[in-house]
Amino acid sequence: MADNASDEIDLRELFLTIWSGRYLIAFAVAAGIALAAFILHNSERKYTVSYTFKPVAEDNNAPSLSGLGGLASLAGVSLPTAASGDFQTFKILLQSEETAEQLMASPEIIRQIFKNEWSEETKSFEPQEASAKVRSVQFIKRLLTGSDSAEYTAPNAARLAAWLSESFSAAEDRDTGMLKLTSETPNPQLIIDVMTATSTITDTILKDRYLSSARQSVEFYQNKISAARSRESREALAQLIAQEQQKLMLASNGSFFVAQPLTRPSVSLHPTSPKSSLVLALAVVLGSFIGSAIVLIRKAFQNDE
Numbered sequence: 445m446a447d448n449a450s451d452e453i454d455l456r457e458l459f460l461t462i463w464s465g466r467y468l469i470a471f472a473v474a475a476g477i478a479l480a481a482f483i484l485h486n487s488e489r490k491y492t493v494s495y496t497f498k499p500v501a502e503d504n505n506a507p508s509l510s511g512l513g514g515l516a517s518l519a520g521v522s523l524p525t526a527a528s529g530d531f532q533t534f535k536i537l538l539q540s541e542e543t544a545e546q547l548m549a550s551p552e553i554i555r556q557i558f559k560n561e562w563s564e565e566t567k568s569f570e571p572q573e574a575s576a577k578v579r580s581v582q583f584i585k586r587l588l589t590g591s592d593s594a595e596y597t598a599p600n601a602a603r604l605a606a607w608l609s610e611s612f613s614a615a616e617d618r619d620t621g622m623l624k625l626t627s628e629t630p631n632p633q634l635i636i637d638v639m640t641a642t643s644t645i646t647d648t649i650l651k652d653r654y655l656s657s658a659r660q661s662v663e664f665y666q667n668k669i670s671a672a673r674s675r676e677s678r679e680a681l682a683q684l685i686a687q688e689q690q691k692l693m694l695a696s697n698g699s700f701f702v703a704q705p706l707t708r709p710s711v712s713l714h715p716t717s718p719k720s721s722l723v724l725a726l727a728v729v730l731g732s733f734i735g736s737a738i739v740l741i742r743k744a745f746q747n748d749e
Contacts, residue, residue: 458740465739469732476731480723490717493612493635494710495625497643497703499531530650530702535614535623537646544604546645553641556634557607558599571596612639622706628717636709643703651701 462469537543548554555562561569574582582593597603612627612635625643627635 461743462736462739465735465742468739469735472735472738473728473731476727476734477724480727484718484720484723487718488630489715490628490630491632491714492712492716493625493627493629493632493639495636495639495643496706497534497623497625498706499621500700500702500704531616531621531623534646534650534702535616537649538614538625538642539605539608541601541605542649543642543645544608545601546649547604547608547638547641548599548601550641553634553637554599554604556631557604557638561599569598608638608642611635623703632711636711639709643705647701647703654701 558569560572563570586592611629612625614623614625616623625639627639629635
């Protein structure tokens with residue numbers, strides 16, 4: 445009972461101590477809110493951009509090749525690449541250096557991406573003068589590691605590919621099979637232009653790759669079907685030829701080959717970063733915690749005197 449009474453007295457004293465410093469805690473909370481308001485007023489507003497794509501060739505629309513893998517193997521041919529495999533390749537290639545290399549042919553987009561390095565006077569990219577903070581970090585890094593900062597490299601495919609990987613994310617929905625590109629950016633129009641350009645370039649790259657070998661594949665299958673002896677092998681080869689011809693027709697006539705936009709790019713109506721309510725709530729919590737800590741520390745020093 446004595447221990448319980450002692451605990452109750454300690455909690456009561458703790459509450460009274462904090463209550464006695466309520467004005468100091470309120471001041472700390474107000475200071476926290478003021479700091480949060482200052483941060484929010486000076487923070488860059490970012491909007492969420494999303495762009496959804498669907499596969500052009502759905503798996504369920506293609507001829508059924510289940511159970512024909514062994515027959516095709518006996519006939520000496522391989523099954524064509526599935527649409528889902530092409531879609532995965534599209535996702536990987538979207539932010540690759542190969543796509544970035546072709547995007548470099550769009551000077552307006554490149555100048556917007558690397559606008560801090562573009563000089564209107566010389567009409568070329570130049571290294572940006574480092575601020576005092578950056579110079580200090582470089583000096584400390586050189587002092588600790590002994591390595592000098594890397595020389596300036598003008599925008600190229602490698603730098604652009606790294607920028608693409610950081611500027612937006614690409615994730616495939618397992619339930620719907622759709623590919624969704626998302627980005628949180630202060631410049632929504634630039635990201636929309638980049639997403640549109642990279643998706644078009646990637647689709648064209650895959651289309652060109654297929655067209656370079658598709659007709660040879662069809663001719664190869666047709667030669668095999670004329671030499672096939674069993675009915676099963678001929679049926680397997682016939683379905684392979686039908687699928688290849690369907691895909692070849694799509695590549696020759698269709699505007700989209702692997703992925704096509706399901707919707708137009710969308711931009712959030714209001715900024716999604718910074719999150720004002722979260723920042724203000726965190727300011728209140730931290731202000732209360734810091735204020736309470738100061739009150740308790742002050743009380744501890746008073747008891748020691």
